[in-house]
Amino acid sequence: MAQTNELAPPRHIAIIMDGNGRWAKQRGLPRTAGHSAGAEAFRRIANYCRTLGVEYLTVYAFSTENWKRSQEEVGGIMLLLRRYLEEAISDMEKNKVRFRFFGDLTRLSPQLQKLCADAQNRSKDYDVQVNFCLNYGGRDEIVRAARAFAADVQAGKCQVSDLTEELFGDYLYSRDVPDPELIIRPSGEMRTSNFLLWQSAYSEYVFMDVLWPDFGPEDLDKAIEEYHRRNRRFGGV
Numbered sequence: 001m002a003q004t005n006e007l008a009p010p011r012h013i014a015i016i017m018d019g020n021g022r023w024a025k026q027r028g029l030p031r032t033a034g035h036s037a038g039a040e041a042f043r044r045i046a047n048y049c050r051t052l053g054v055e056y057l058t059v060y061a062f063s064t065e066n067w068k069r070s071q072e073e074v075g076g077i078m079l080l081l082r083r084y085l086e087e088a089i090s091d092m093e094k095n096k097v098r099f100r101f102f103g104d105l106t107r108l109s110p111q112l113q114k115l116c117a118d119a120q121n122r123s124k125d126y127d128v129q130v131n132f133c134l135n136y137g138g139r140d141e142i143v144r145a146a147r148a149f150a151a152d153v154q155a156g157k158c159q160v161s162d163l164t165e166e167l168f169g170d171y172l173y174s175r176d177v178p179d180p181e182l183i184i185r186p187s188g189e190m191r192t193s194n195f196l197l198w199q200s201a202y203s204e205y206v207f208m209d210v211l212w213p214d215f216g217p218e219d220l221d222k223a224i225e226e227y228h229r230r231n232r233r234f235g236g237v
């Protein structure tokens with residue numbers, strides 16, 4: 001495993017777990033096999049992030065657009081999530097990971113919604129946090145936040161002039177979570193694909209050629225090194 005530099009890792013890393021389908025195709029396997037290998041890659045990287053001292057890991061597990069895929073593929077991803085959460089809940093006291101879910105969970109099966117609620121409630125006092133973006137879209141998140149703020153104005157809880165960037169952030173799924181300093185997209189695609197649109201205003205993007213199921217600790221080390229090489233000035237000098 002490559003040695004990470006001595007600099008502190010980013011506090012919050014976000015990842016678009018892309019390339020599962022191509023990984024499976026290269027091997028003549030069904031797409032669900034790619035997602036299964038992708039879930040393993042997630043386990044590896046989540047553990048490694050903990051070793052490095054990363055405080056928040058946010059992953060794009062299922063987008064608002066992913067419902068357009070075949071029933072078999074959607075069902076396969078949901079099954080992987082269910083299995084992962086069942087395992088995480090039973091290992092909760094050992095792993096001490098806090099779970100949050102960004103997205104509209106109401107479209108998920110009642111069983112999966114219950115697992116998400118259990119995982120979130122039972123882990124709320126732990127520190128290291130994994131945020132699963134599930135039925136998530138960045139624009140959808142912003143529209144929902146705008147509606148919720150408007151509803152609070154209508155209800156007389158606040159005024160239009162109260163709205164600041166900070167207050168708006170409180171209406172997002174990511175409330176109380178610092179913005180990611182680093183966003184990684186493997187698989188060679190160079191798009192943001194509706195991921196964390198608000199939160200990524202100052203994030204460093206690192207695009208990598210490796211497919212997500214092949215992504216390992218040495219790839220995360222490389223992305224962190226690239227992040228440290230860049231001069232982060234937030235628009236200043």
Ligand code: FPP
Pocket residue numbers: 017018019020021022023035036038039042060061062063066077080081084
């Ligand atoms: C994108 O690759 C990946 C997804 C849409 C699903 C990601 C889901 C997982 C990694 C499994 C979730 C479960 C856990 C436990 C984290 P793609 O299918 O778009 O790949 P392609 O671009 O090569 O077709």
